[in-house]
Amino acid sequence: MGHKQRKPAAELGLLDATMIGMGAMIGAGIFVLTGLAAEIAGPAAILVFTLNGAVTAFTGLSYAELASAVPKSGGGYAFARETFDDVVSFMMGWMLWFAYMIAGALYALGFAPNFLELLHVYGFVPPLDAVGAIALPVVSATVPAKAGLAFIAVLCLVALNAVSTAASGSVETVFTIVKIAILLVFVAFGFLSATGGGETSFTFQNFDPLFPGDDSAFSILPALGLTFIAFEGYDLITTITEEVENPRENIPKAIFASLGATVVIYVLVVVVAIGTLGAPGLAEAGEAGIARAATSFMPADIPIIQNGGAVIVFGAVFSTMTALNAVVIASSRVAFSMGREGQLIQSIGQLHHRFGTPFVAILTSAVVMLGSVVLPTKSAGNMSSLFFLLSFIIVNGAVIKLRRERPNMNRPYEMPYYPVPPLLGILLNLVLTGVLITYLLQTDQLALLLTGGWILLGGIAYYALEWARSSDSETPSSEDTIDQPGVETGVTSKEGGN
Amino acid sequence: MANTNDMRVVIVGSGRTGLRTARLLDDRGHDVVIIERNPERVADIADEHLATVIEGDATNAAILEQADLGRVDVVASMTDTMGTNFTVCTLAAEIAPDIRTVMRSVYETTSEYAEYVDEIVFPEQAGARATVNAVERDIQSLEETTAQIELLEIRVAPGAPVANRALADIRLPEGSVVISDIEQAEIASAESVLRPGQTFVVAVEPAVAEEVRQLFRG
Numbered sequence: 001m002g003h004k005q006r007k008p009a010a011e012l013g014l015l016d017a018t019m020i021g022m023g024a025m026i027g028a029g030i031f032v033l034t035g036l037a038a039e040i041a042g043p044a045a046i047l048v049f050t051l052n053g054a055v056t057a058f059t060g061l062s063y064a065e066l067a068s069a070v071p072k073s074g075g076g077y078a079f080a081r082e083t084f085d086d087v088v089s090f091m092m093g094w095m096l097w098f099a100y101m102i103a104g105a106l107y108a109l110g111f112a113p114n115f116l117e118l119l120h121v122y123g124f125v126p127p128l129d130a131v132g133a134i135a136l137p138v139v140s141a142t143v144p145a146k147a148g149l150a151f152i153a154v155l156c157l158v159a160l161n162a163v164s165t166a167a168s169g170s171v172e173t174v175f176t177i178v179k180i181a182i183l184l185v186f187v188a189f190g191f192l193s194a195t196g197g198g199e200t201s202f203t204f205q206n207f208d209p210l211f212p213g214d215d216s217a218f219s220i221l222p223a224l225g226l227t228f229i230a231f232e233g234y235d236l237i238t239t240i241t242e243e244v245e246n247p248r249e250n251i252p253k254a255i256f257a258s259l260g261a262t263v264v265i266y267v268l269v270v271v272v273a274i275g276t277l278g279a280p281g282l283a284e285a286g287e288a289g290i291a292r293a294a295t296s297f298m299p300a301d302i303p304i305i306q307n308g309g310a311v312i313v314f315g316a317v318f319s320t321m322t323a324l325n326a327v328v329i330a331s332s333r334v335a336f337s338m339g340r341e342g343q344l345i346q347s348i349g350q351l352h353h354r355f356g357t358p359f360v361a362i363l364t365s366a367v368v369m370l371g372s373v374v375l376p377t378k379s380a381g382n383m384s385s386l387f388f389l390l391s392f393i394i395v396n397g398a399v400i401k402l403r404r405e406r407p408n409m410n411r412p413y414e415m416p417y418y419p420v421p422p423l424l425g426i427l428l429n430l431v432l433t434g435v436l437i438t439y440l441l442q443t444d445q446l447a448l449l450l451t452g453g454w455i456l457l458g459g460i461a462y463y464a465l466e467w468a469r470s471s472d473s474e475t476p477s478s479e480d481t482i483d484q485p486g487v488e489t490g491v492t493s494k495e496g497g498n
Numbered sequence: 499m500a501n502t503n504d505m506r507v508v509i510v511g512s513g514r515t516g517l518r519t520a521r522l523l524d525d526r527g528h529d530v531v532i533i534e535r536n537p538e539r540v541a542d543i544a545d546e547h548l549a550t551v552i553e554g555d556a557t558n559a560a561i562l563e564q565a566d567l568g569r570v571d572v573v574a575s576m577t578d579t580m581g582t583n584f585t586v587c588t589l590a591a592e593i594a595p596d597i598r599t600v601m602r603s604v605y606e607t608t609s610e611y612a613e614y615v616d617e618i619v620f621p622e623q624a625g626a627r628a629t630v631n632a633v634e635r636d637i638q639s640l641e642e643t644t645a646q647i648e649l650l651e652i653r654v655a656p657g658a659p660v661a662n663r664a665l666a667d668i669r670l671p672e673g674s675v676v677i678s679d680i681e682q683a684e685i686a687s688a689e690s691v692l693r694p695g696q697t698f699v700v701a702v703e704p705a706v707a708e709e710v711r712q713l714f715r716g
Contacts, residue, residue, distance in 0.1 A: 071547040072529070082550065082566075247547045340504055340712075346657065351712050353659040353668040406564040410551035412544045 035289025190272030
């Protein structure tokens with residue numbers, strides 16, 4: 001045959017599955033969100049990540065049970081599709097799709113300042129604050145450097161994933177291990193700097209007072225909402241269930257392992273970042289907070305790479321890039337699943353005839369991602385967190401509904417103390433949703449408006465598709481007229497019975 | 499269901515025949531639900547991560563309904579008991595009238611059931627043919643049941659990704675080959691155009707059956 005062929009996907013082990021979850025959770029979140037969390041919560045940012053870990057643990061149990069009982073790739077959307085009627089499952093997919101796309105914008109926006117910081121470390125560009133805009137001769141206009149770089153990053157990864165299926169899978173394991181190693185180096189040098197006595201050495205005085213100003217402990221709640229997106233990783237693990245070997249055991253294990261390890265690493269990194277830079281310094285550096293902290297205490301006389309901090313800055317660039325890649329894949333998978341289920345237009349659920357990728361699904365997701373990079377980083381974080389919160393509520397609801405309606409369904413992993421975890425999961429996620437919405441009402445009405453707009457658009461899209469389908473079914477499709485008797489599905493196996 | 503050709507199929511009974519049926523359907527990307535009485539078999543299927551499994555007796559309406567029959571396209575009752583298979587098919591049709599029912603027969607002639615179910619299959623026939631193939635080695639019938647590679651006859655759906663494209667313009671996953679267009683009875687070449695409605699013979703390995711089906715059927 002003259003035409004070239006592609007390789008099928010490889011099998012993933014427990015380590016791979018865990019790393020896919022951690023890759024998303026640790027990757028970008030830690031570099032991008034730490035500074036933003038410190039801005040709201042001060043030194044109590046360490047509590048923020050711990051509490052979010054605890055809140056999502058309940059949802060993690062729900063994901064583990066569903067993933068073991070419903071053997072489908074597609075994450076939360078697949079579970080909702082199995083459990084709920086058309087409207088609820090459509091909204092679940094619609095929200096999850098958006099959550100991933102906005103997460104893509106968030107990671108791209110986190111990538112940009114860290115990339116500029118890396119260039120700055122080597123003296124290619126002036127310090128971050130001085131890079132206001134870059135001139136684009138093609139469009140004869142200037143765009144903010146951050147949005148421009150973020151745009152380019154999304155464009156590159158979309159192009160890569162649109163024409164090749166190779167960017168997913170087990171490469172992720174190596175990437176994630178590199179990221180974790182870099183963070184551990186950061187933590188080690190951070191604690192070592194405590195004896196240095198320098199201006200930015202690690203000191204516990206930076207944690208006093210734990211809650212900034214005259215705020216009460218409740219002031220950290222908005223930071224919980226904002227950084228919730230850091231724990232999106234379980235959904236990501238369950239989007240690849242079918243590629244994992246022995247998923248009945250490995251998926252629940254991967255969910256819990258990635259959650260536990262992620263919380264530990266987050267807390268260590270945040271402790272070091274605040275201990276060295278102080279919460280105000282960290283907040284000021286925003287998305288490049290960890291990178292800034294690193295350049296302040298890492299040894300500066302290492303051969304070749306010169307500044308030790310550059311390693312961490314490189315880690316930040318690398319992490320945001322790989323996390324961006326993961327959500328480009330995840331968002332297109334959600335859209336593709338919806339297309340296959342007939343919940344989005346048909347072409348979104350089709351593979352490309354040459355590349356074998358969900359081409360239209362990727363391009364459609366790309367449009368929203370590219371449009372979202374003009375948003376402030378914080379708005380992107382807030383919106384993505386909000387949509388993950390809402391979809392996690394549906395996932396917890398799915399566990400309860402399935403237990404009630406399908407008691408005889410085989411559940412290889414059953415969560416302990418049912419129904420406490422899903423009920424607590426729903427309650428806590430609702431509280432955080434409420435807090436986040438209240439906070440957005442006061443500080444970020446744009447994000448709230450876009451959120452409402454997307455949900456409204458979803459409603460319109462749903463009923464438009466319903467309408468299109470009902471008017472479609474009145475006229476018999478051309479396929480029916482060529483149907484041969486006895487060949488109902490169009491696929492007949494030569495191996496079959498008679 | 500919807501505008502793609504992914505079906506939701508309930509397989510009742512996961513003995514050798516039922517399990518292989520479920521695997522083949524899963525390989526092609528369909529959504530499979532298995533209903534199985536035997537707890538040991540339930541655990542075995544769970545290890546395969548093949549299908550959602552409901553443990554219980556499918557002739558009990560309360561069990562059968564847990565497969566969410568409203569969304570099911572086909573019920574295939576594959577146990578080795580005719581009475582069970584017949585009961586399941588009629589019960590399913592009673593609960594959800596649009597459902598297609600496939601009943602496994604354990605006898606060769608079972609015309610008395612034909613008007614109550616949509617399809618009757620007699621899997622032992624395929625087993626017997628494979629045995630004859632093994633006995634008489636000079637003449638082999640095409641339906642080789644033990645092979646990994648499947649020969650599929652796939653009709654190109656209008657609007658499918660490969661529709662109206664020449665073979666040279668598409669790339670199939672590794673482990674699949676378009677052999678011929680059965681209507682014209684000639685070996686497919688790079689210039690062969692895959693027209694909607696035409697049926698092609700495609701050899702596929704199980705790992706890529708789903709992708710091939712998605713490319714040809716949309």
